[in-house]
Every structure is written in structure tokens, then in C-alpha cells.
Amino acid sequence: MEPVLEVDLKGALPLVSRGKVRDIYQVDERTLLFISTDRVSAYDVLMENGIPNKGEILTSLTVYWLKFLTGALPSLRSHLVTTDLPAGVPVNSRDMARNRSLVVRKLKVFPVEAIVRGYLAGSAWLEYKESGTVHGIPLPAGLMESDKIPDGPLYTPSTKAEQGKHDENIHPDKAADIVGAAYAEDIKEVSIRLYELASFHALQRGIIIADTKFEFGHDEVTNEIVLIDEVLTPDSSRFWSLESYQPGKPQDSFDKQFLRDWLTKQGLKGKEGTVMPEDVVTKSREKYIEAYEKLTGETFRD
Structure with a gap:
């Protein structure tokens, strides 16, 4: 299973910024498209490889919590507009962008x-x-x-x-x-x-x-x-x-924390160009999935 390190929108939407994990595109004057990749950073340094499904898990958890919190606190306002992809996303990019994207208000x-x-x-x-x-x-x-x-x-x-x-x-x-x-x-x-x-x-x-x-x-x-x-x-x-x-x-x-502990133990804390070994990638992915399943009560399916 390969991690998604970048979703190529073929220039269809203007790129606002590319962070360590998330890419932000302009949909229109009022809305943005957030795409969470499978890139991973620790101690403010981006790893060379990623964790498969990480972006999907983070996006799904965020949507879950926003629904829970706005339900529990009706006065709360969030920036989420929809989880549906905007029309501007090219057809051949939609499968990769789906389930890891949020359309949000620009604030x-x-x-x-x-x-x-x-x-x-x-x-x-x-x-x-x-x-x-x-x-x-x-x-x-x-x-x-x-x-x-x-x-x-x-x-x-x-x-x-x-x-x-x-x-x-x-x-x-x-x-x-x-x-x-x-x-x-x-x-x-x-x-x-x-x-x-x-x-x-x-x-x-x-x-x-x-x-x-x-x-x-x-x-x-x-x-x-x-x-x-x-x-x-x-x-x-x-x-x-x-x-x-x-x-x-x-x-x-x-x-x-599992990844941070490994970096510290290996003397790689804060070092650029670090490649996570397969066992660290697998264990980290398992941790993300376990958190998602415990908190939501749902089984994660990629």
C-alpha cells in the first residue's frame, strides 16, 4: 500500500500553500479546499516517506469531532462547508482526493x-x-x-x-x-x-x-x-x-509519540532526510487506525 504524498490537481485550482501535511487550494473568494496527504512530520521535520491512509484518518476524525462538538455545543461555529469535492477538481484526481478533503470557509x-x-x-x-x-x-x-x-x-x-x-x-x-x-x-x-x-x-x-x-x-x-x-x-x-x-x-x-520515540532513540530527532523503516510505518498506521476506531466506534476502511 503506497502513501499519497501529493494529490496533483493538474493546475485546475490555484495552490494557496503546501504545508508539511496538508495542501490548500483556492476554490473561490470565500472557500478553500484542504487536502490532507499521507506525509508525516515530527519535531517540525518532514519524513521522506509517509504513512498510508493517514490523511483519510485525520480528515474522517476531524469531521467526526466537528459533528459531535457542534451537536453538543450549538453555539459553536466551524469552518466546514462540505466534504464533497468541488467541481474544479479534475476527474482523474478525484479518487485520490476523495475522503481526505474538506471544503472550508476562508477566514x-x-x-x-x-x-x-x-x-x-x-x-x-x-x-x-x-x-x-x-x-x-x-x-x-x-x-x-x-x-x-x-x-x-x-x-x-x-x-x-x-x-x-x-x-x-x-x-x-x-x-x-x-x-x-x-x-x-x-x-x-x-x-x-x-x-x-x-x-x-x-x-x-x-x-x-x-x-x-x-x-x-x-x-x-x-x-x-x-x-x-x-x-x-x-x-x-x-x-x-x-x-x-x-x-x-x-x-x-x-x-x-511512537514515531517521536523512535527518532529520539535513533538519534534522528530534528534531522532532515529521515526515512522511516517499514516497521515504524506499519506501527504508526496501526496507532492512527486504533485511535480512529476507538473514538468513533466505527471500523476504518480505506
């Missing part, structure tokens, strides 16, 4: 990543060990790696860096300086609410959402904050097995 993007953390892991754990804080927010002493954060999830934003540069963890007050106090508070409130809704749902399916990243756009006509980008996928979240969860150590993950 002004808030330049912060709305990260919500329910558990101490990753960079949050490293900062806590060093200073007893997470994004500059003090936490009680004596917490262990992977502990649930006392008093509820934390809103811990980061800057949204340009491609090729690194995001920077910031205090929520700094986010207010970037996007404005009114918008910052609304983004914080809705991000925590979305995390709480998704976390409760995922726990019923045997998955802990340790942390996740949301992104938002601004509808300048209605002045609404709109949920955009991929939502609660293995690429934007840290998923753990509830069954094997044990604080005080790293956890079994249903996300890119």
Missing part, C-alpha cells in the same frame, strides 16, 4: 494555537520539573509525569509560527496581547469547553486526551470566533490508553 486566522492540557506531559512536564510552572502558570508541588492537572484543564497557548519556524509556548496574558483581550478570553473559554466535552466522550471509549490543540478564525462579517483546522486528531492531540494509564512515567500513545 482570518487568529495567530495563536489554543492548547488545552489536562495532564502533565511533553513540554509542560519539562517546564514543571524545571520551575514548577506550565506556560508560566504555577502548579502545586509534588506532581508526577502524566499526572492529571489539579483543578481542571489549563489553557496554555502558543504562538503560531510561520512554516519552518518553531511555535513558542506563552502565558495566556501574552495571547491577549496578540489577539486582543476580548477575543483571547472567548478563545480560552471555548477551548476549555471543547476539551471537556471531547475528554468526557473519549474516556467512555477508553482514551485519555492528555492535551490537544485548537485553532480559530474570525468571521469578520458576524464577528464570530470559528473553529478551524483539524480537530482532535492524533497529529494535534496526545491520546493515551485509559486501560494502561499509570502516572509517574510516559504513557502508551495513539499518536505520533
Whole structure:
């Protein structure tokens, strides 16, 4: 099974940008076409090979979560218009683009990543060990790696860096300086609410959402904050097995952590030109599929 590293639209639609994983095309003045490829990046570096079906899984999970969250929170607006391919996609490209594409509203993007953390892991754990804080927010002493954060999830934003540069963890007050106090508070409130809704749902399916990243756009006509980008996928979240969860150590993950661990062990962290061996590709694909099936209750079919 070969990964789809690029979907060639034969110049039928203007290319807006090509990211590490997703290609964005202009449909018209108001809408964009997102195509999620099977490319994979870790530590901000793109791997030379991809993971088959990854783009389909991320797209399907995003659609699933958008339906769930807008149903649970009727006031929530998302950028999704349709999963149907626009007429401009050439006939001989449609099979490859189908099931990995979203037509979305074109919006002004808030330049912060709305990260919500329910558990101490990753960079949050490293900062806590060093200073007893997470994004500059003090936490009680004596917490262990992977502990649930006392008093509820934390809103811990980061800057949204340009491609090729690194995001920077910031205090929520700094986010207010970037996007404005009114918008910052609304983004914080809705991000925590979305995390709480998704976390409760995922726990019923045997998955802990340790942390996740949301992104938002601004509808300048209605002045609404709109949920955009991929939502609660293995690429934007840290998923753990509830069954094997044990604080005080790293956890079994249903996300890119398996690939990150392999890169670190092999001394390849952050190195360009890395080719994943077949066993890492296979195991990573299995992790993505397992996350999809556990969260949705559906069997993944490519």
C-alpha cells in the first residue's frame, strides 16, 4: 500500500500553500479546499516517506469531532462547508482526493494555537520539573509525569509560527496581547469547553486526551470566533490508553509519540532526510487506525 504524498490537481485550482501535511487550494473568494496527504512530520521535520491512509484518518476524525462538538455545543461555529469535492477538481484526481478533503470557509486566522492540557506531559512536564510552572502558570508541588492537572484543564497557548519556524509556548496574558483581550478570553473559554466535552466522550471509549490543540478564525462579517483546522486528531492531540494509564512515567500513545520515540532513540530527532523503516510505518498506521476506531466506534476502511 503506497502513501499519497501529493494529490496533483493538474493546475485546475490555484495552490494557496503546501504545508508539511496538508495542501490548500483556492476554490473561490470565500472557500478553500484542504487536502490532507499521507506525509508525516515530527519535531517540525518532514519524513521522506509517509504513512498510508493517514490523511483519510485525520480528515474522517476531524469531521467526526466537528459533528459531535457542534451537536453538543450549538453555539459553536466551524469552518466546514462540505466534504464533497468541488467541481474544479479534475476527474482523474478525484479518487485520490476523495475522503481526505474538506471544503472550508476562508477566514482570518487568529495567530495563536489554543492548547488545552489536562495532564502533565511533553513540554509542560519539562517546564514543571524545571520551575514548577506550565506556560508560566504555577502548579502545586509534588506532581508526577502524566499526572492529571489539579483543578481542571489549563489553557496554555502558543504562538503560531510561520512554516519552518518553531511555535513558542506563552502565558495566556501574552495571547491577549496578540489577539486582543476580548477575543483571547472567548478563545480560552471555548477551548476549555471543547476539551471537556471531547475528554468526557473519549474516556467512555477508553482514551485519555492528555492535551490537544485548537485553532480559530474570525468571521469578520458576524464577528464570530470559528473553529478551524483539524480537530482532535492524533497529529494535534496526545491520546493515551485509559486501560494502561499509570502516572509517574510516559504513557502508551495513539499518536505520533511512537514515531517521536523512535527518532529520539535513533538519534534522528530534528534531522532532515529521515526515512522511516517499514516497521515504524506499519506501527504508526496501526496507532492512527486504533485511535480512529476507538473514538468513533466505527471500523476504518480505506
